[in-house]
Amino acid sequence: MIRMFAIAAAAIAVAGLGAMYVAGFGASDPEDAFAQCRASNVAGGAAQIGGPFELVSETGETVTDQDVIDRPTLIYFGYTYCPDVCPMDAARNAAAVDILDERGYRIKPVFISVDPARDTPEVMAEFTDYLHPRMLGLTGSEEQVRAASKAYRTYFQAQTPAEGEEEFYLVDHSTMSYLSLPGHGFVEFFRRDTTPEQMADRIACFADAAS
8 A cells, every 4th residue: 555655646746747858968870770869878889788588477477578578668677665766767657658659659668676575476566557557567586687687787786674674675776767679679768857758759769760
């Protein structure tokens, strides 16, 4: 119930982000088919991020990156017990997906848990269903989750809980959202201060360039 309150509060807060503006910096490589869409650069190129992974879906099925990234996919690494950042970011991503739906783009939002000990498939399903009907929750073993995190160059580390409160630990983690496209893999990341509208504009640009 606490998680649901946090998600609802995040969804309301996201609605107020539209008036904000965040300046980025673009790439200008003429060989890059997505150059006109980029607002960020990755040291060593976009190929440094993303790659194969194997996880467990919220329905209990084992899936790979090829199963998951079957359309433009917006990926976030977080955890359902996160008190504020994760529900805020996931709600922002869901809002961007809804904007894109209205524009005729079908984007898949994905939430990958970095807390597999607590985030069972059932917990993931409850969390993602509340946020967006198409959001896919993924979890897995500690090894599977760390492999996926390593592929996307993310970071997470569980904090040491106080004695007697072992079930209420927090997890430090990266907060970027990642756009991956079928046949291309990772193409762009989004910082926390990117608004739903800005995210939708950039994702639409990548989708158009890939088609």
